[in-house]
Amino acid sequence: MAEYSVTPWEVKGDLDYDKLVRDFGTSYIDDELRTRIKNHTGELHFMLRRNVFFSHRDLGWILDRFEHGENFFLYTGRGPSGNTHLGHLLPWIFTQYLQEKFGAELYFQITDDEKFLHDRKLSRKQVTEFTHENILDIIALGFDPKKTFVFSDTDYIKTLYPISIDIAKHITFSTAKSVFGFKNSSNIGMIFFPALQAATCFLPSILQKKNIPCLIPAAIDQDDYWRGIARDIAPKLGYYKPAQIHSKFLPSLQKGGKMSASSPETAIFTTDELEIAEKKIKNAFTGGRDTLKEHRKYGGNPDIDSAFQYLKMLIEEDDKKLSEIEQEYRSGNLLSGELKEIAAEKVKTFLKEHQRKRMQAEKIFDKFILRD
Amino acid sequence: MAEYSVTPWEVKGDLDYDKLVRDFGTSYIDDELRTRIKNHTGELHFMLRRNVFFSHRDLGWILDRFEHGENFFLYTGRGPSGNTHLGHLLPWIFTQYLQEKFGAELYFQITDDEKFLHDRKLSRKQVTEFTHENILDIIALGFDPKKTFVFSDTDYIKTLYPISIDIAKHITFSTAKSVFGFKNSSNIGMIFFPALQAATCFLPSILQKKNIPCLIPAAIDQDDYWRGIARDIAPKLGYYKPAQIHSKFLPSLQKGGKMSASSPETAIFTTDELEIAEKKIKNAFTGGRDTLKEHRKYGGNPDIDSAFQYLKMLIEEDDKKLSEIEQEYRSGNLLSGELKEIAAEKVKTFLKEHQRKRMQAEKIFDKFILRD
Numbered sequence: 001m002a003e004y005s006v007t008p009w010e011v012k013g014d015l016d017y018d019k020l021v022r023d024f025g026t027s028y029i030d031d032e033l034r035t036r037i038k039n040h041t042g043e044l045h046f047m048l049r050r051n052v053f054f055s056h057r058d059l060g061w062i063l064d065r066f067e068h069g070e071n072f073f074l075y076t077g078r079g080p081s082g083n084t085h086l087g088h089l090l091p092w093i094f095t096q097y098l099q100e101k102f103g104a105e106l107y108f109q110i111t112d113d114e115k116f117l118h119d120r121k122l123s124r125k126q127v128t129e130f131t132h133e134n135i136l137d138i139i140a141l142g143f144d145p146k147k148t149f150v151f152s153d154t155d156y157i158k159t160l161y162p163i164s165i166d167i168a169k170h171i172t173f174s175t176a177k178s179v180f181g182f183k184n185s186s187n188i189g190m191i192f193f194p195a196l197q198a199a200t201c202f203l204p205s206i207l208q209k210k211n212i213p214c215l216i217p218a219a220i221d222q223d224d225y226w227r228g229i230a231r232d233i234a235p236k237l238g239y240y241k242p243a244q245i246h247s248k249f250l251p252s253l254q255k256g257g258k259m260s261a262s263s264p265e266t267a268i269f270t271t272d273e274l275e276i277a278e279k280k281i282k283n284a285f286t287g288g289r290d291t292l293k294e295h296r297k298y299g300g301n302p303d304i305d306s307a308f309q310y311l312k313m314l315i316e317e318d319d320k321k322l323s324e325i326e327q328e329y330r331s332g333n334l335l336s337g338e339l340k341e342i343a344a345e346k347v348k349t350f351l352k353e354h355q356r357k358r359m360q361a362e363k364i365f366d367k368f369i370l371r372d
Numbered sequence: 373m374a375e376y377s378v379t380p381w382e383v384k385g386d387l388d389y390d391k392l393v394r395d396f397g398t399s400y401i402d403d404e405l406r407t408r409i410k411n412h413t414g415e416l417h418f419m420l421r422r423n424v425f426f427s428h429r430d431l432g433w434i435l436d437r438f439e440h441g442e443n444f445f446l447y448t449g450r451g452p453s454g455n456t457h458l459g460h461l462l463p464w465i466f467t468q469y470l471q472e473k474f475g476a477e478l479y480f481q482i483t484d485d486e487k488f489l490h491d492r493k494l495s496r497k498q499v500t501e502f503t504h505e506n507i508l509d510i511i512a513l514g515f516d517p518k519k520t521f522v523f524s525d526t527d528y529i530k531t532l533y534p535i536s537i538d539i540a541k542h543i544t545f546s547t548a549k550s551v552f553g554f555k556n557s558s559n560i561g562m563i564f565f566p567a568l569q570a571a572t573c574f575l576p577s578i579l580q581k582k583n584i585p586c587l588i589p590a591a592i593d594q595d596d597y598w599r600g601i602a603r604d605i606a607p608k609l610g611y612y613k614p615a616q617i618h619s620k621f622l623p624s625l626q627k628g629g630k631m632s633a634s635s636p637e638t639a640i641f642t643t644d645e646l647e648i649a650e651k652k653i654k655n656a657f658t659g660g661r662d663t664l665k666e667h668r669k670y671g672g673n674p675d676i677d678s679a680f681q682y683l684k685m686l687i688e689e690d691d692k693k694l695s696e697i698e699q700e701y702r703s704g705n706l707l708s709g710e711l712k713e714i715a716a717e718k719v720k721t722f723l724k725e726h727q728r729k730r731m732q733a734e735k736i737f738d739k740f741i742l743r744d
Contacts, residue, residue, distance in 0.1 A: 113537050120541075124534065157533045158744055162496065162526055165485050168561030169492075173545065176560050188548050189540030192564030372530055372744060 017054070017220065017248060024223045026055045026246060036063050041101035047094050047247065052313050055220055057227070058243035065213045066102065072213035073204045074098055075242065077109040077197070080130035080152075081119060084137040085267035086347075087250040089354075090314055094247065095217045096141050099148070104215070108138060109200045110152040117189040137270050139361035139368055140354055151370035153196055158372035160199045163206060168195035170233050179228030198230035201242040213240050220246035250313050253284040253306045270358065274348045281307055281344045287329070288336030299332035300339070307336075307343035315346045389426070389592065389620060396595045398427045398618060408435050413473035419466050419619065424685050427592055429599070430615035437585045438474065444585035445576045446470055447614065449481040449569070452502035452524075453491060456509040457639035458719075459622040461726075462686055466619065467589045468513050471520070476587070480510060481572045482524040489561040509642050511733035511740055512726055523742035525568055530744035532571045535578060540567035542605050551600030570602040573614040585612050592618035622685055625656040625678045642730065646720045653679055653716045659701070660708030671704035672711070679708075679715035687718045 021028060029048065033056070038044050040063075047053045062072050076095050078088065099106050116127045131152050138150060153160060176182055176194050205212045216226060223246060231241040252266040268277045287305030289295035302308040308329065316322045325342065328334035393400065401420065405428070410416050412435075419425050434444050448467050450460065471478050488499045503524050510522060525532060548554055548566050577584045588598060595616060603613040624638040640649045659677030661667035674680040680701065688694045697714065700706035 113533070117537055117541050124538070154530075154534055154537075158526075158530045161485070161529045161533070165489055165526075165561045166496070168564075169489050169559050171560045172557050173554065173560060173563060174556040177556070182545065184546040184549070185544050187541050188543045188545060188564050188567055189537045191545060192540075192560050195560055 020220050020223075021055050024220070024227065026057050026220070026223055026244075027059075029054055029056055029059065029245070033059060033063075036060075040066070041097075045094060045097045046317050046319065047090075047097075047313070049319065050312060051248075052090070053094055053217070053245055053247045055223075055246040056244060057223065057231075057246075058241065059215070059245055062213055062215050062243045070213060071104060072102070072215050072243075073105040073107060075107045075109070075200050075214055075216050076218060077111055077200070078134050078138070079111045079115045079118075080127055080134045081115040081122065082130060084134050084270045086270070086310070086314060087267060088134075089137065089141065089270070090250050091217050091219060091247050092138060092141055093314070096143055098215070098217065099143060103147070105147045105204065106143060106149065107200050107203060108143075108148065108150040109197070110134065110150065111193070111197065113153040113157075113189065113196065114193045117187060117193065133271075135365065135368070136358050136361045137354075139364065140270075140357035142357070143368070145364060145367040148368050149370040150368045155369075155371045159207075160196055160203070163199040163202060164192075164195040166237060167198050167202075167229075167233050168192060170236055171195060171229060175228065175232075179225060194225070194229045197225070198233060201226075201230040201234065202237060202239045205239055211238070211240055214242040216242050216244045218244065218246065219249055221249075222246075248313070251306055251309050253280055255285040268347065268351070270351070270354055272351065274351055277347055277351055278344045281310070281347060282337075282340050284340065286336040286340070288339075292335070295335060296332045300329040300334070300336060302326050302329050305329070305336070305339065307340045310343050311346060315343070315350055392592050392595075393427050396592070396599065398429050398592070398595055398616075399431075401426055401428055401431065401617070405431060405435075408432075412438070413469075417466060417469045418689050418691065419462075419469075419685070421691065422684060423620075424462070425466055425589070425617055425619045427595075427618040428616060429595065429603075429618075430613065431587070431617055434585055434587050434615045442585060444474070444476055444587050444615075446476050446478040447481070447572050447586055447588045448478070448590060449483055449572070450506050450510070451483045451487045451490075452499055452506045453487040453494065454502060456506050456642045458642070458682070458686060459639060460506075461509065461513065461642070462622050463589050463591060463619050464510060464513050465686075468515055470587070470589065471515060475519070477519045477576065478515060478521065479572050479575060480515075480520065480522040481569070482506065482522065483565070483569065485525040485561065485568065486565045489559060489565065505643075507737065507740070508730050508733045509726075511736065512642075512729035514729070515740070517736060517739040520740050521742040522740045527741075527743050531579075532568055532575070535571040535574060536564075536567040538609060539570050539574075539601075539605050540564060542608050543567060543601060547600065547604075551597060566597070566601045569597070570605060573598075573602040573606070574609060574611045577611055583610070583612055586614035588614050588616045590616065590618065591621055594618075620685070623678055623681050625652055627657040640719065640723070642723070642726055644723065646723055649719055649723055650716045653682070653719060654709075654712050656712065658708040658712070660711075664707070667707060668704045672701040672706070672708060674698050674701050677701070677708070677711065679712045682715050683718060687715070687722055 034044055034048055037048065066072060074095055076091060095106060098104060110131050112127045112131050116122055116124050135150055171194065173191065176191055180194060182191055201214050223244060226242055226244055234241040254266050265280065268280055284306040286307065287301030287303065289298055289300065311325065312322055325334065329339055406416055406420055409420065438444060446467055448463060467478060470476060482503050484499045484503050488494055488496050507522055543566065545563065548563055552566060554563055573586050595618060598614055598616055606613040626638050637652065640652055656678040659673035659675065659680065661670055683697065684694055697706065701711055
């Protein structure tokens with residue numbers, strides 16, 4: 001099994017992730033945990049093999065409970081502020097794997113209220129449209145309709161609100177401020193929102209009237225929110241603290257930062273035409289050298305190459321193929337343009353299939369939706 | 373028409389009300405306004421004749437709209453933190469009069485979330501029980517079931533929440549803090565709550581898809597909340613600013629302050645047994661003199677006498693009878709014990725009738741309730 005180091009933000013990217021783990025006080029996913037997971041799943045998802053999901057909080061405890069016959073549920077979410085891009089899909093694809101291998105229920109919260117409250121320019125109508133579009137992408141990933149419950153805050157508020165006020169009663173403005181960085185100029189809807197986000201950690205336990213362990217797959221930057229609110233409140237309400245499994249970010253197609261829906265050129269959207277997606281990859285930031293001569297001599301750097309990172313983190317499941325591409329690129333045999341060609345073809349194949357499933361998702365939409 | 377001066381907090385009570393009017397910048401209800409109201413109602417409610425409802429904001433504008441054929445709706449509310457006492461009934465009785473005389477719809481908001489969030493000792497279950505009990509008292513007052521919509525925040529949150537986030541988006545923590553006195557230790561549910569309270573000002577306009585003037589009958593201490601949040605936000609959302617009509621407080625049965633559900637001896641509850649109510653009045657603070665001799669010589673002071681204030685503000689609708697009692701008391705002919713006897717009989721008659729209607733209210737309960 002090849003071990004890769006993931007560096008979405010150039011070379012010092014690695015240091016940033018280590019800093020996050022240190023600052024937040026999370027734990028790395030080590031070989032022992034990977035072996036334990038493999039015992040249940042039969043195979044390790046490539047995102048685990050390649051350390052895309054690399055950090056956690058209480059993952060061992062989740063496996064303990066599971067091994068004692070106690071099922072956990074998965075909780076993830078989406079803020080519908082725009083169209084879905086491939087960076088959003090990364091943790092969702094992994095979540096689908098966890099659902100399938102552990103038979104876990106998934107509660108998928110669409111925080112339409114948060115995005116409306118956060119963005120001065122977004123109307124409720126726009127957010128409602130993005131909500132629908134985003135849910136199509138979720139359904140397209142193959143979640144089990146019997147075990148997947150997608151809900152938007154405004155559609156499911158009658159159920160969520162009583163839980164949220166139970167939580168809110170324990171959260172002072174000071175606490176919310178220190179965790180979320182609120183200011184005196186923050187609006188009072190945003191200030192209340194952390195209670196709604198935490199509510200889903202306890203929702204299945206309330207609906208099913210028993211304490212159910214919760215595992216949250218999400219990018220690592222979310223950790224602090226769960227630690228500061230939901231994990232802190234859980235024992236006060238008599239529930240388990242939610243566990244977490246953390247991913248790195250799919251890097252931007254341009255130099256620096258992560259993909260962002262607000263800068264279209266940094267991301268490939270699930271609804272992009274294939275030619276547009278291809279063009280974005282061809283224009284992406286590379287780890288190639290300035291001249292052909294230098295590239296042949298010194299080789300390329302896959303660690304900072306967007307096209308390579310797409311293959312590694314999201315698209316190329318075959319470790320052997322990926323390893324060959326990496327070696328060829330490092331050696332200088334494979335040029336940036338050729339690497340981009342490979343990635344573009346893979347991405348187009350992925351997108352075409354995703355867009356086909358996305359069309360079908362419209363038909364089975366209601367099977368996934370939880371409403372009051 | 374006899375003019376009374378109301379002084380629930382001893383003699384300087386009057387000054388306090390004037391100070392509130394000055395501080396808040398509201399207007400007194402004057403003879404011109406009373407005449408305009410009388411043109412529509414045929415008779416002036418004794419609470420208008422006796423200046424129990426004494427102050428307003430934009431009441432003239434409400435009458436303008438009404439005279440131009442535009443109906444207004446009434447909005448009042450109740451925080452269900454305990455059982456209903458007679459002090460709570462005061463503005464509701466007046467609201468029923470306004471509904472009847474102006475044919476106005478009434479939206480009655482039960483802020484169960486607020487009371488749960490505010491009081492550390494109250495459980496959601498307790499608040500739900502008080503909600504039911506309080507609504508029985510509302511229904512017992514004879515509101516029109518076709519024009520009265522009673523809802524609790526948690527039962528009606530699916531409708532209220534989208535309106536509330538529209539409002540919340542415009543209210544910063546600073547604003548909510550300055551209006552409601554929030555602190556860093558306030559919980560985030562309470563901080564969001566002003567948006568929910570303001571939502572009802574615009575709810576009928578949203579439900580009926582046209583801009584409908586809103587009149588809020590409430591004790592004057594509420595004025596600042598409406599001014600600071602709902603009236604400030606209304607033009608930003610394209611609605612009329614809610615108008616208000618303000619009452620004084622029914623005084624405590626004990627010396628100083630207003631009735632409070634948290635001190636049972638200061639208030640008569642609608643569910644009190646008649647003998648208990650009688651006993652509370654007999655033990656009430658009086659405006660009588662220390663000795664019989666002094667009383668006969670100097671007379672009693674009805675302005676600070678709880679039993680008299682009950683008669684004047686709530687129970688004795690007949691101005692002539694009230695005036696006679698007042699004169700007899702002031703002259704010293706009527707003793708405190710005798711005045712209490714009169715008040716106790718009146719209160720018992722009122723309570724008995726209210727309790728009868730309250731029992732019947734159980735049967736027509738659902739006709740009044742708005743749920744998602």
